[in-house]
Amino acid sequence: MSKEDKREAILQATLELVAEHGFHDAPCSLIAERAGVAAGTIYRYFENKNELIVVLYRELETKINATLLTGYTLEAPFRERFVHLVSGLLQYFIASPLEFKYIEQFHHSPYGVAFRRDKMLGQDEPEGCNIYCELFKQGVTQQVIKDLPLVLLFDLAFGPIISVARNHILGFIQLDATLIQQIAEACWDSLKR
Numbered sequence: 001m002s003k004e005d006k007r008e009a010i011l012q013a014t015l016e017l018v019a020e021h022g023f024h025d026a027p028c029s030l031i032a033e034r035a036g037v038a039a040g041t042i043y044r045y046f047e048n049k050n051e052l053i054v055v056l057y058r059e060l061e062t063k064i065n066a067t068l069l070t071g072y073t074l075e076a077p078f079r080e081r082f083v084h085l086v087s088g089l090l091q092y093f094i095a096s097p098l099e100f101k102y103i104e105q106f107h108h109s110p111y112g113v114a115f116r117r118d119k120m121l122g123q124d125e126p127e128g129c130n131i132y133c134e135l136f137k138q139g140v141t142q143q144v145i146k147d148l149p150l151v152l153l154f155d156l157a158f159g160p161i162i163s164v165a166r167n168h169i170l171g172f173i174q175l176d177a178t179l180i181q182q183i184a185e186a187c188w189d190s191l192k193r
Helices: 003-021 028-035 039-045 049-069 078-095 097-107 110-120 129-141 150-169 177-191
Strands: none
Touching (some): 003 097, 039 049, 049 097, 049 129, 078 097, 078 129, 097 110, 097 150, 150 177
8 A cells, every 4th residue: 555545545434433433432443443553553643643633624624625625616695606606516515415514513612612703713724724714804894794793704604515415414304406595505594774
Protein backbone atom coordinates (compact mmCIF):
# COMPACT_ATOMS: atom_id res chain seq x y z
CA MET A 1 0.00 0.00 0.00
CA SER A 2 1.42 3.42 -0.97
CA LYS A 3 1.85 6.23 1.56
CA GLU A 4 -1.15 8.08 0.16
CA ASP A 5 -3.23 4.90 0.21
CA LYS A 6 -2.33 4.30 3.86
CA ARG A 7 -3.26 7.85 4.80
CA GLU A 8 -6.58 7.56 2.98
CA ALA A 9 -7.27 4.16 4.59
CA ILE A 10 -6.65 5.69 8.03
CA LEU A 11 -9.00 8.61 7.28
CA GLN A 12 -11.69 6.27 5.93
CA ALA A 13 -11.41 3.94 8.93
CA THR A 14 -11.67 6.93 11.27
CA LEU A 15 -14.75 8.18 9.43
CA GLU A 16 -16.45 4.79 9.63
CA LEU A 17 -15.59 4.04 13.25
CA VAL A 18 -16.48 7.47 14.59
CA ALA A 19 -19.75 7.46 12.63
CA GLU A 20 -20.56 4.01 14.01
CA HIS A 21 -19.28 4.29 17.59
CA GLY A 22 -18.31 7.89 18.42
CA PHE A 23 -14.91 9.42 19.14
CA HIS A 24 -14.26 7.66 22.43
CA ASP A 25 -15.08 4.21 21.12
CA ALA A 26 -12.79 4.58 18.12
CA PRO A 27 -9.29 4.13 19.58
CA CYS A 28 -6.25 4.37 17.32
CA SER A 29 -5.67 0.61 17.64
CA LEU A 30 -9.13 -0.08 16.18
CA ILE A 31 -8.65 2.58 13.49
CA ALA A 32 -5.34 0.95 12.48
CA GLU A 33 -6.94 -2.50 12.42
CA ARG A 34 -9.83 -1.29 10.23
CA ALA A 35 -7.38 0.55 7.94
CA GLY A 36 -5.19 -2.52 7.60
CA VAL A 37 -2.07 -0.81 8.93
CA ALA A 38 0.12 -1.18 11.99
CA ALA A 39 -0.97 0.97 14.96
CA GLY A 40 2.20 3.03 14.81
CA THR A 41 1.55 3.91 11.17
CA ILE A 42 -1.12 6.41 12.20
CA TYR A 43 1.56 8.50 13.92
CA ARG A 44 3.56 8.79 10.70
CA TYR A 45 0.72 10.80 9.23
CA PHE A 46 -0.86 12.45 12.26
CA GLU A 47 0.71 13.71 15.47
CA ASN A 48 -2.07 12.21 17.58
CA LYS A 49 -5.73 11.21 17.47
CA ASN A 50 -6.86 14.80 18.03
CA GLU A 51 -5.02 15.93 14.92
CA LEU A 52 -6.46 13.00 12.94
CA ILE A 53 -9.98 13.97 13.97
CA VAL A 54 -9.54 17.63 13.03
CA VAL A 55 -7.74 16.86 9.74
CA LEU A 56 -10.55 14.52 8.71
CA TYR A 57 -13.15 17.18 9.54
CA ARG A 58 -11.30 19.81 7.51
CA GLU A 59 -10.97 17.45 4.55
CA LEU A 60 -14.69 16.68 4.68
CA GLU A 61 -15.49 20.38 4.88
CA THR A 62 -13.28 21.09 1.86
CA LYS A 63 -14.94 18.27 -0.08
CA ILE A 64 -18.43 19.51 0.78
CA ASN A 65 -17.60 23.10 -0.14
CA ALA A 66 -16.16 22.02 -3.49
CA THR A 67 -19.38 20.12 -4.19
CA LEU A 68 -21.55 23.08 -3.20
CA LEU A 69 -19.60 25.46 -5.41
CA THR A 70 -20.43 23.39 -8.49
CA GLY A 71 -22.96 25.50 -10.34
CA TYR A 72 -22.70 28.33 -7.81
CA THR A 73 -22.25 31.77 -9.31
CA LEU A 74 -21.73 35.09 -7.57
CA GLU A 75 -23.79 36.78 -10.29
CA ALA A 76 -26.96 34.88 -9.37
CA PRO A 77 -29.58 36.66 -7.26
CA PHE A 78 -29.04 36.43 -3.52
CA ARG A 79 -32.03 34.14 -2.85
CA GLU A 80 -30.98 31.76 -5.63
CA ARG A 81 -27.45 31.48 -4.20
CA PHE A 82 -28.81 30.84 -0.72
CA VAL A 83 -31.22 28.12 -1.90
CA HIS A 84 -28.41 26.54 -3.98
CA LEU A 85 -26.15 26.24 -0.94
CA VAL A 86 -28.81 25.02 1.48
CA SER A 87 -30.40 22.48 -0.85
CA GLY A 88 -26.95 21.32 -2.00
CA LEU A 89 -25.86 20.74 1.58
CA LEU A 90 -28.99 18.74 2.36
CA GLN A 91 -28.52 16.63 -0.78
CA TYR A 92 -24.89 16.02 0.13
CA PHE A 93 -25.72 14.94 3.67
CA ILE A 94 -28.45 12.49 2.70
CA ALA A 95 -26.18 10.99 0.02
CA SER A 96 -23.26 10.68 2.48
CA PRO A 97 -24.68 9.47 5.81
CA LEU A 98 -21.30 8.47 7.30
CA GLU A 99 -19.90 11.91 6.61
CA PHE A 100 -23.02 13.50 8.06
CA LYS A 101 -22.75 11.44 11.24
CA TYR A 102 -19.06 12.29 11.62
CA ILE A 103 -19.64 16.02 11.08
CA GLU A 104 -22.59 16.06 13.46
CA GLN A 105 -20.56 14.36 16.19
CA PHE A 106 -17.65 16.69 15.53
CA HIS A 107 -19.83 19.78 15.91
CA HIS A 108 -21.25 18.55 19.23
CA SER A 109 -17.85 17.65 20.67
CA PRO A 110 -15.20 19.84 22.29
CA TYR A 111 -13.35 19.70 18.94
CA GLY A 112 -16.29 21.20 17.11
CA VAL A 113 -17.21 23.76 19.74
CA ALA A 114 -13.75 25.33 19.59
CA PHE A 115 -13.68 25.11 15.80
CA ARG A 116 -17.11 26.71 15.38
CA ARG A 117 -16.31 29.44 17.92
CA ASP A 118 -13.20 30.40 15.96
CA LYS A 119 -15.15 30.33 12.69
CA MET A 120 -18.07 32.39 14.01
CA LEU A 121 -15.80 34.93 15.64
CA GLY A 122 -13.71 35.22 12.47
CA GLN A 123 -10.53 33.95 14.11
CA ASP A 124 -10.25 30.97 11.78
CA GLU A 125 -11.57 31.14 8.26
CA PRO A 126 -11.05 27.69 6.79
CA GLU A 127 -11.27 27.38 3.05
CA GLY A 128 -14.90 27.59 2.04
CA CYS A 129 -16.17 29.36 5.15
CA ASN A 130 -16.01 32.62 3.24
CA ILE A 131 -18.84 31.60 0.96
CA TYR A 132 -21.36 31.36 3.81
CA CYS A 133 -19.97 34.21 5.88
CA GLU A 134 -19.74 36.53 2.89
CA LEU A 135 -23.20 35.57 1.67
CA PHE A 136 -24.73 36.38 5.05
CA LYS A 137 -22.75 39.61 5.44
CA GLN A 138 -23.79 40.68 1.97
CA GLY A 139 -27.43 39.81 2.70
CA VAL A 140 -27.43 41.88 5.88
CA THR A 141 -25.70 44.83 4.16
CA GLN A 142 -28.16 44.74 1.25
CA GLN A 143 -31.02 44.39 3.75
CA VAL A 144 -32.17 41.19 2.03
CA ILE A 145 -31.97 39.12 5.20
CA LYS A 146 -32.54 39.91 8.86
CA ASP A 147 -29.80 41.80 10.67
CA LEU A 148 -28.93 39.12 13.22
CA PRO A 149 -25.60 37.93 14.63
CA LEU A 150 -23.78 35.59 12.27
CA VAL A 151 -24.20 32.60 14.59
CA LEU A 152 -28.00 33.03 14.52
CA LEU A 153 -28.03 33.31 10.74
CA PHE A 154 -26.14 30.01 10.56
CA ASP A 155 -28.59 28.44 13.03
CA LEU A 156 -31.66 29.57 11.10
CA ALA A 157 -30.22 28.52 7.75
CA PHE A 158 -28.50 25.27 8.61
CA GLY A 159 -30.10 24.07 11.86
CA PRO A 160 -33.19 22.81 10.04
CA ILE A 161 -31.00 21.16 7.40
CA ILE A 162 -29.15 19.18 10.06
CA SER A 163 -32.40 18.05 11.68
CA VAL A 164 -34.03 17.09 8.39
CA ALA A 165 -30.90 15.22 7.20
CA ARG A 166 -30.82 13.30 10.51
CA ASN A 167 -34.49 12.39 10.18
CA HIS A 168 -33.95 11.17 6.61
CA ILE A 169 -30.92 9.07 7.59
CA LEU A 170 -32.87 7.57 10.51
CA GLY A 171 -35.72 6.69 8.15
CA PHE A 172 -38.29 9.01 9.72
CA ILE A 173 -38.87 10.78 6.40
CA GLN A 174 -37.96 10.10 2.79
CA LEU A 175 -36.73 13.21 1.02
CA ASP A 176 -37.04 13.80 -2.69
CA ALA A 177 -36.06 16.73 -4.91
CA THR A 178 -39.38 18.51 -4.34
CA LEU A 179 -39.16 18.29 -0.55
CA ILE A 180 -35.52 19.38 -0.58
CA GLN A 181 -36.45 22.46 -2.60
CA GLN A 182 -39.36 23.24 -0.25
CA ILE A 183 -37.09 22.87 2.80
CA ALA A 184 -34.46 25.20 1.30
CA GLU A 185 -37.17 27.76 0.57
CA ALA A 186 -38.49 27.46 4.14
CA CYS A 187 -34.97 28.17 5.44
CA TRP A 188 -34.92 31.21 3.18
CA ASP A 189 -38.26 32.34 4.61
CA SER A 190 -36.77 32.25 8.12
CA LEU A 191 -34.00 34.68 7.10
CA LYS A 192 -35.54 37.03 4.57
CA ARG A 193 -36.68 40.50 5.58
